[in-house]
Amino acid sequence: xxxxxxxxxxxxxxxxxxxxxxxxxxxxxxxxxxxxxxxxxxxxxxxxxxxxxxxxxxxxxxxxxxxxxxxxxxxxxxxxxxxxxxxxxxxxxxxxxxxxxxxxxxxxxxxxxxxxxxxxxxxxxxxxxxxxxxxxxxxxxxxxxxxxxxxxxxxxxxxxxxxxxxxxxxxxxxxxxxxxxxxxxxxxxxxxxxxxxxxxxxxxxxxxxxxxxxxxxxxxxxxxxxxxxxxxxxxxxxxxxxxxxxxxxxxxxxxxxxxxxxxxxxxxxxxxxxxxxxxxxxxxxxxxxxxxxxxxxxxxxxxxxxxxxxxxxxxxxxxxxxxxxxxxxxxxxxxxxxxxxxxxxxxxxxxxxxxxxxxxxxxxxx
Numbered sequence: 001x002x003x004x005x006x007x008x009x010x011x012x013x014x015x016x017x018x019x020x021x022x023x024x025x026x027x028x029x030x031x032x033x034x035x036x037x038x039x040x041x042x043x044x045x046x047x048x049x050x051x052x053x054x055x056x057x058x059x060x061x062x063x064x065x066x067x068x069x070x071x072x073x074x075x076x077x078x079x080x081x082x083x084x085x086x087x088x089x090x091x092x093x094x095x096x097x098x099x100x101x102x103x104x105x106x107x108x109x110x111x112x113x114x115x116x117x118x119x120x121x122x123x124x125x126x127x128x129x130x131x132x133x134x135x136x137x138x139x140x141x142x143x144x145x146x147x148x149x150x151x152x153x154x155x156x157x158x159x160x161x162x163x164x165x166x167x168x169x170x171x172x173x174x175x176x177x178x179x180x181x182x183x184x185x186x187x188x189x190x191x192x193x194x195x196x197x198x199x200x201x202x203x204x205x206x207x208x209x210x211x212x213x214x215x216x217x218x219x220x221x222x223x224x225x226x227x228x229x230x231x232x233x234x235x236x237x238x239x240x241x242x243x244x245x246x247x248x249x250x251x252x253x254x255x256x257x258x259x260x261x262x263x264x265x266x267x268x269x270x271x272x273x274x275x276x277x278x279x280x281x282x283x284x285x286x287x288x289x290x291x292x293x294x295x296x297x298x299x300x301x302x303x304x305x306x307x308x309x310x311x312x313x314x315x316x317x318x319x320x321x322x323x324x325x326x327x328x329x330x331x332x333x334x335x336x337x338x339x340x341x342x343x344x345x346x347x348x349x350x351x352x353x354x355x356x357x358x359x360x361x362x363x364x365x366x
Contacts, residue, residue: 002017002019002020002023003019003020003021003022003023003044004021004022004023005024005026006023006024006025006026006031008029009029009030009031009032010029010032011030011031011032011034012033012034012036012038013033013034013035013036014034014035014036015037016036016037016038017033017036017037017038017039018039018040018041018064019038019039019040019041019044019045019046019070020041020044021041021044022044022045022046022047022071023044023045023046023047024047024049025046025047025048025052025053025054026051026052027049027052028051028052029052029053030052030053030054030055031046031048031052031053031054031055032054032055032056033055033057033059033090034057034058034059035057035058035059036058036059036060037059037062038059038060038061038062039062039063039064040062040064040070040071041063041064041068041070042063042064042065042068042069042070043068043069043071044071045070045071045072045073045074045095046072046073046074047074047076048073048075048076048084048085049076050076050077050078050081050103051078051081051084052075052084053081053083053084053085054073054075054084054085054086054087055086055087056086056090057087057088057089057090058088058089058090059089059091060090060091060092061073061090061091061092061093061095061098062091062092062093063093063094066094068094069094069095069096070094071095071097072092072095072097072098072099072100073098073099073100074100074102075099075100075101075102075104076102076103076104077101077102077103077105078103079103081105082105082106082130083106083107084104084106084107085104085107085108085109086107086108087099087108087109087110087112088108088111088112089111089112090112090113091112091113091115092112092113092114092122093114093115093116094115094117095120096116096117096119096120096121097120097121097122097124098114098116098120098121098122098123099122099123099124100124101123101124101126101128102126103126103127103128104125104128104129104131105128105129105130105131105154106129106130106131107128107131108131108132108133108134109123109131109132109133109134109136110132110134110135110136111134111135111136112136113137113139114136114137114138114139114141114144115139115140116138116139116140116141116142117140118140118141118142118166119141119142120141120142120143121141121142121143121144121145121146122138122141122143122144122145123138123144123145123146124146125145125146125147125148125150126148126149127148127150127151128147128150128157129150129151129152129153130153130155130157131153131157131158132160133145133158133159133160133162134158134159134160134161134162135160135161135162136162136163137162137163137165137359138162138163138164138165138167138170139165139166139167140165140166140167141167141168142167142168142169143167143168143169143170143171143172144162144167144169144170144171145159145170145171145172146172146173147171147172147173147176147178148173148174148175148176149174149175149176150173150176150177150178150181151176151177152177152178152179152180152201153178153179153180153181155180156180156181156182157178157180157181157182158181158182158184159171159181159184159186160182160183160184160185160186161184161185161186162186163186163187164186164187164188164189164190164194165187165189166189167188167191168190168191168192168193169190169192169193169194169196170186170188170190170193170194171183171195171196172193172196172197173195173196173197173198173200173202174197174198174199174200175199175200176200176201177200177201178197178200178201178202179201179202179203180203181203182203183195183205183212184206184212184213184214184260185212185213185214185260186215187214187217188214188215188216188217188218188226189217189218190217190225191218191219191220192220193220193225193226193228194214194216194218194225194226194227195214195226195227195228196227196228197227197229197232198230198231198232199230199231200229200231200232201232201233202232202233202235203235204235204236204237204238205227205235205236205237205238206237206238206239206256206260207256208238208256208257209256209257209258210238210256210257210258210259210260211238211240211243211255211256211258211259211260212239212260213240215243216248217320223250224247224248224249224250225248226245226248227245227248227249227250227251228249229249229250229251234252235251235252236251236252237249237251237252237253237254238254238255238256239255239256240255240256240259240260241259242259285303285304285350285352285358286301286302286303286331286358287300287302287303287312287358287360288301288302288360289301289348289360289362292360292361292363293363293364293365294338294362294363294364294365295339295364295365295366296337296338296339296340296364297335297336297337297338297339298335298336298338298362299333299334299335299336300312300333300334300336300348301332301333302327302331302332302333302334302350303330303331304329304330304331304350305330305352307330307352307353308328308329308330308353309326309327309328309352310326310327310350310351310352311324311325311326311327311350311351312324312325312327312334312348312349312350312351313348313349313351314336314338314347314349314362315346315347315349316344316346316347317344317345317346317347322341322346323336323338338362338364342364342366343364343365344363344364345361345362345363345364346361346362346363346364347359347360347361347362348360348361348362
């Protein structure tokens, strides 16, 4: 068990940890997790004060009970401290605001999975600078990323190659200076807006040479739901000729000279990442496809850990659901026949009843 004010830097690895009080990281201290399952009692969380630092890799963060919520990770920075947050290859669920960052600069959030309950914010940023948010899957939040009052990057900031699924708004920006923020190669599946900016200076997205490469999947009825830029500067969104943005952006639109291939690359990289798969394997969750590549007939092996119900989905790279199977046993095998589908890359996803999910790339050959 852990909790309360840390007396010195702490490093946890290859174990499980129950947090019974808010875990407080003071200035000069480092809190690190490697291959951990970290469970929090209700309304408990982690608070990193200015000058402190948190590092997490290959770890799971969740509530100790499936029907309660934990508070998430709050990080306060200052003008002197940098690199005080590095989160990679980790899994977060059961927190309505997972990451709450204030005045944090030079931070990175890469290759993680955030599972919500259709409310709250996965990453809440305030007065942030010089950051990288890349290759994350954000599922089931009112907002994926929310940024406010950014003073502007000294070098550059990037939100790239992420998947925002079942969100109200993917990225919401207000009252900030984002002249050095690139938003590219993301996939947005949303009900309200993909990108919504208000009273913000936002740089041109993409360039004449290459499009921004974002993909949009939505039936939203809101005007300009792909990119709504209100009360801000004059900007241009460069898109690939193969993409259709229609009248769903209220900015200047221009076709880039070259097609961006970054979205396809991001999906492959995301599904090929082994970090979160190793952690989920440790808590007894498994998804395996045999053979892979396949001509269409395959055996899907699954294990739900301690749970009894879930679903197995098949999606194409545009996020369209092609097939689903309900499962009501802790482990088993499922024979599938996709010989009628075109050759190419698909995603098979195992989703448990509590929201844990695991993706596998399926290559169909003809």
